[in-house]
Amino acid sequence: MLEYAVNAFLGTSMAGPARRTRRRSASKPDRMDIHAVARLAHVSIATVSRTINHIPTVNPKLTKRVWEAIRELNYFPNTQARALVSGRSRMLGLIVSEITNPFFPELIQGFEDVAVENGYEILIGSTNYEADRMQRCIRRMVERNAEGVAVMTFGIEQPLLDQLADRNVPLVFVDLAPNRPGMSVLKVDYHNGIRQGVQHLAALGHRRIAFVSGPQRLHSAQSRLAAFKKALGECGIPVDETLMIEGDHTMEGGMASAQKLMATKDLPTAIMCSNDMLAIGVLHQLSRSGLRVPDDVSIIGFDDIHMAAMMIPPLTSIQMSRTDIASAAVSALRGHLEGSPKREYKIDTRLVVRESTGFPRGTMAHLRGNKEKAAASTE
Amino acid sequence: MLEYAVNAFLGTSMAGPARRTRRRSASKPDRMDIHAVARLAHVSIATVSRTINHIPTVNPKLTKRVWEAIRELNYFPNTQARALVSGRSRMLGLIVSEITNPFFPELIQGFEDVAVENGYEILIGSTNYEADRMQRCIRRMVERNAEGVAVMTFGIEQPLLDQLADRNVPLVFVDLAPNRPGMSVLKVDYHNGIRQGVQHLAALGHRRIAFVSGPQRLHSAQSRLAAFKKALGECGIPVDETLMIEGDHTMEGGMASAQKLMATKDLPTAIMCSNDMLAIGVLHQLSRSGLRVPDDVSIIGFDDIHMAAMMIPPLTSIQMSRTDIASAAVSALRGHLEGSPKREYKIDTRLVVRESTGFPRGTMAHLRGNKEKAAASTE
DNA sequence: TTGCATTGGGAAAATGTTTACTCCCGGAAC
DNA sequence: GTTCCGGGAGTAAACATTTTCCCAATGCAA
Incomplete structure (x- = not known):
C-alpha cells in the first residue's frame, strides 16, 4: 500500500494485524477525500487535517506540500x-416576518454577508405572520442543527420557540427577549433618531406634527410612538392626541390614516410615520x-428602506441600519457560541434628510417670494 | 493558495467546554440518537433507520413501536x-442577482415554499452583479454539497459555473442555458403576455405605443423587445423605431426614458415597459x-411585482408568476436528481389590467363629456 | 418431518473528518 | 552514557447515520 509506505519507512509498527477493514481506498483510488491529499503529499490524514485547520504545530515544509x-x-x-x-453545523438561522416586505x-x-464572512451559512425562514409557518421554520432550524437563530419577526411567539430554547440554541431577538441564558436582544434606540426628526421639524418651524403609528400590539410600534411623544416634550411641543393615528405598517394603512388626518378641521403641517410604508x-x-409635499405638508418616514429614496419627492426618513442589525445579530450569536455572551446590543437610529420636509405652509411665504424675486432680478 | 477562513476561526475557539468525554458510548446513555430509539422500541438501529426511511419491509408492529x-x-x-x-445533502442552492430588487x-x-415542501433546505446567494460574489456563492454551494442550483441571475457568467458543472451538480437557468446534460432552462413565454398587453392597448384605440426596453446585452431584455415588435405586427401597427427607448431596468432609467420620450415632438399615447421598475x-x-396616467398616457409594466399594485394609479402589468418560476425550478432540479430530467420548462405570462391604462387622449373626449353630462343630468 | 424459499431484522461496514493517544527521535540535562 | 522531555507526525477511535450482507424464523410443499 502506497498509502502506508510512509509509515513503514518511518518505522511505525505495522505490527498490529489490526482490522484491515478500513482500507477502502485501494478499491477507489479516485475518491477525492482527505486520504487522496495525504497520499499525494506523502503525509498522514491527520497532518492534512491539521494543516487545513491551521494548527501551528505542523512543519512548514509539510504544510507547503499539503497545500500544494x-x-x-x-x-x-x-x-x-x-x-x-x-458537532458544529456552522449554520445560523434567520427567521423573518415576511420576505416580501422590503425591510427584510x-x-x-x-x-448573509456577515455570516459568510465568519464562515457560517444561513438558513432563511419567513413566517408570514402564521403560527404554523413559524413552527415549521423552527423545526427546520432544529433539524438542520442551526447553531444559533436570529428571530427578526417583530412579533414574538414565545411558546413556539421552546423547541429551540430547550436545545440550548442561542437566540437573538429585536427589542424584546425573554431573559434567559443563551438569549440576547438588539435594543433599538428609537428615541435618538425620532428626536432628531422632531428637532428637524421644529427647527423648520413646525408645531402641529402628527404621528401615524404602527399597530399598538407590536412592542416596536409602541416604542416608536413613545419615543415620538417624549421627543415632542423635549422640543416644548405639547402632545395633541387627536394627531396620533394608529395605522398598520402598510401602505394601505398610510393612505387610510392620511384620510383620517385630512378629515380633521385643520391639517397638521407635518406628519411623522412609524415606518416607511406608512409614509x-x-x-x-x-x-x-x-x-x-413638502410645500403643503412635510413627511418623515422610519426605517429608511431603499424605496424611500426613490419616492417623489425622496423621503426624509429615520434610518435604522439593516447592516448594523445584521452584524449585531451575528455578533450576538457568535458571542454565545464562543463563550462570551452579551445580553444586549445597541442599535442606533439617525435622521436622513431628503426632500419631503420643508418649511410649514405660509410661514415662509415671504422668504419664498423674496427668493423668487431675487432669482428673477438676476435676469 | 486556498484559504479556509472558517477553520482559522475554528482553530481558536475549538477548545470548547462541551467535548471532554470521548470514551465508550456506555458512559453516555442519555445521548439522543438512533440507539436510544432502538433501545426503547426493543429493535435494532437498522430497523429504526428503515422505519424512518419508510422502507416497506418492516413489520407494521415494529413500525408502530418505533414511531412511538x-x-x-x-x-x-x-x-x-x-x-x-x-451522500445527499438535501439542500438546493438559489443564486439571485440582488435580493433587494423586489422581484427576487x-x-x-x-x-423556499416548494423546496421545503419537498424536504429540501435552500441556500441563498446574491451576486449583486459582481463576479467575485458570484464566485463565492458558487463555492459556498459546492462546499455545502448543494444537490442542485437554480441560477436566477438574468445575466449568466458561464465560466464561473464550471466548478458546479464539473461536479455534475444539476443546474437550472432562466431563458438561456448551455445545452449540457444536467442543465435545464425555464423558457419564459414573453410573447403571450406582451401580445395581450398590446392587444389591450390596441383595443382601447392606441396606435402610437412606445417601448422602454431593458439593457440589450441581457437576453431577457432582448426577448421582451422582440416580443413587443412581433405583437405590434400582429395588431397591424407599424414599428416606429423612434419610440423604442433603451432603459436599464431601474426606476431612474425609467425616469430618464420618460424624459427622452417627452422630448419628441408628439408624445406616444401609451408606453409599455420592459419591467415594473422602469414603469x-x-x-x-x-x-x-x-x-x-391614464388620462394623458397609458402605461403597462412587466413582471407584476407586488409594488405594481400599490402605485397611484395601480399599474397594469404583465405578470410573470414567481410562484410558477420557483416551482418549475425545483421541479427541474428534482427531475435531474430523480432520474427523469427534462430540458425545458415553459413559464407563461399574462396581462393583469389595473388602472394605468385607458383610452388615448382626445379620442374619447366626447364620451367623457357625455358621461359627465349624463351624471349631471341625474341631479 | 424435512427441505427449501422467502422474508424480516440484526450486525457491522462504510461515509470523511477531527482529535486523543501514542510513538519516535533529537537534544538537553545530569 | 543514560534519562528525560518535548516537538512533531501517525494511528485509530469517535461522530450518527445508511446500507449491505447474512442469519434465523416462518411457511409451504413434498
Whole structure:
C-alpha cells in the first residue's frame, strides 16, 4: 500500500494485524477525500487535517506540500463530515416576518454577508405572520442543527420557540427577549433618531406634527410612538392626541390614516410615520388629494428602506441600519457560541434628510417670494 | 493558495467546554440518537433507520413501536450524519442577482415554499452583479454539497459555473442555458403576455405605443423587445423605431426614458415597459411633468411585482408568476436528481389590467363629456 | 418431518473528518 | 552514557447515520 509506505519507512509498527477493514481506498483510488491529499503529499490524514485547520504545530515544509496537493487536486473538505465530528453545523438561522416586505431583504443581505464572512451559512425562514409557518421554520432550524437563530419577526411567539430554547440554541431577538441564558436582544434606540426628526421639524418651524403609528400590539410600534411623544416634550411641543393615528405598517394603512388626518378641521403641517410604508401611503394619499409635499405638508418616514429614496419627492426618513442589525445579530450569536455572551446590543437610529420636509405652509411665504424675486432680478 | 477562513476561526475557539468525554458510548446513555430509539422500541438501529426511511419491509408492529419511541423521545435524525452516509445533502442552492430588487424576494419565497415542501433546505446567494460574489456563492454551494442550483441571475457568467458543472451538480437557468446534460432552462413565454398587453392597448384605440426596453446585452431584455415588435405586427401597427427607448431596468432609467420620450415632438399615447421598475420611473416622471396616467398616457409594466399594485394609479402589468418560476425550478432540479430530467420548462405570462391604462387622449373626449353630462343630468 | 424459499431484522461496514493517544527521535540535562 | 522531555507526525477511535450482507424464523410443499 502506497498509502502506508510512509509509515513503514518511518518505522511505525505495522505490527498490529489490526482490522484491515478500513482500507477502502485501494478499491477507489479516485475518491477525492482527505486520504487522496495525504497520499499525494506523502503525509498522514491527520497532518492534512491539521494543516487545513491551521494548527501551528505542523512543519512548514509539510504544510507547503499539503497545500500544494490540495490545490492540485482541487480538494475541499466535506462539510457534512466536519459537522458530524465537530458537532458544529456552522449554520445560523434567520427567521423573518415576511420576505416580501422590503425591510427584510436588506436585512437578509446584511446577515448573509456577515455570516459568510465568519464562515457560517444561513438558513432563511419567513413566517408570514402564521403560527404554523413559524413552527415549521423552527423545526427546520432544529433539524438542520442551526447553531444559533436570529428571530427578526417583530412579533414574538414565545411558546413556539421552546423547541429551540430547550436545545440550548442561542437566540437573538429585536427589542424584546425573554431573559434567559443563551438569549440576547438588539435594543433599538428609537428615541435618538425620532428626536432628531422632531428637532428637524421644529427647527423648520413646525408645531402641529402628527404621528401615524404602527399597530399598538407590536412592542416596536409602541416604542416608536413613545419615543415620538417624549421627543415632542423635549422640543416644548405639547402632545395633541387627536394627531396620533394608529395605522398598520402598510401602505394601505398610510393612505387610510392620511384620510383620517385630512378629515380633521385643520391639517397638521407635518406628519411623522412609524415606518416607511406608512409614509409612502400618506404621500400617495396626499398627492391624490392635491396636496404637495413638502410645500403643503412635510413627511418623515422610519426605517429608511431603499424605496424611500426613490419616492417623489425622496423621503426624509429615520434610518435604522439593516447592516448594523445584521452584524449585531451575528455578533450576538457568535458571542454565545464562543463563550462570551452579551445580553444586549445597541442599535442606533439617525435622521436622513431628503426632500419631503420643508418649511410649514405660509410661514415662509415671504422668504419664498423674496427668493423668487431675487432669482428673477438676476435676469 | 486556498484559504479556509472558517477553520482559522475554528482553530481558536475549538477548545470548547462541551467535548471532554470521548470514551465508550456506555458512559453516555442519555445521548439522543438512533440507539436510544432502538433501545426503547426493543429493535435494532437498522430497523429504526428503515422505519424512518419508510422502507416497506418492516413489520407494521415494529413500525408502530418505533414511531412511538421516536415520539416519546422527541427524536429526529441527525441531518449531517444522514447527509454524510447517504451522500445527499438535501439542500438546493438559489443564486439571485440582488435580493433587494423586489422581484427576487417573491421568487425566493416561492422557492423556499416548494423546496421545503419537498424536504429540501435552500441556500441563498446574491451576486449583486459582481463576479467575485458570484464566485463565492458558487463555492459556498459546492462546499455545502448543494444537490442542485437554480441560477436566477438574468445575466449568466458561464465560466464561473464550471466548478458546479464539473461536479455534475444539476443546474437550472432562466431563458438561456448551455445545452449540457444536467442543465435545464425555464423558457419564459414573453410573447403571450406582451401580445395581450398590446392587444389591450390596441383595443382601447392606441396606435402610437412606445417601448422602454431593458439593457440589450441581457437576453431577457432582448426577448421582451422582440416580443413587443412581433405583437405590434400582429395588431397591424407599424414599428416606429423612434419610440423604442433603451432603459436599464431601474426606476431612474425609467425616469430618464420618460424624459427622452417627452422630448419628441408628439408624445406616444401609451408606453409599455420592459419591467415594473422602469414603469414606475416613467410614472413618476410623467406625474412630475404634470401629465396624468391614464388620462394623458397609458402605461403597462412587466413582471407584476407586488409594488405594481400599490402605485397611484395601480399599474397594469404583465405578470410573470414567481410562484410558477420557483416551482418549475425545483421541479427541474428534482427531475435531474430523480432520474427523469427534462430540458425545458415553459413559464407563461399574462396581462393583469389595473388602472394605468385607458383610452388615448382626445379620442374619447366626447364620451367623457357625455358621461359627465349624463351624471349631471341625474341631479 | 424435512427441505427449501422467502422474508424480516440484526450486525457491522462504510461515509470523511477531527482529535486523543501514542510513538519516535533529537537534544538537553545530569 | 543514560534519562528525560518535548516537538512533531501517525494511528485509530469517535461522530450518527445508511446500507449491505447474512442469519434465523416462518411457511409451504413434498
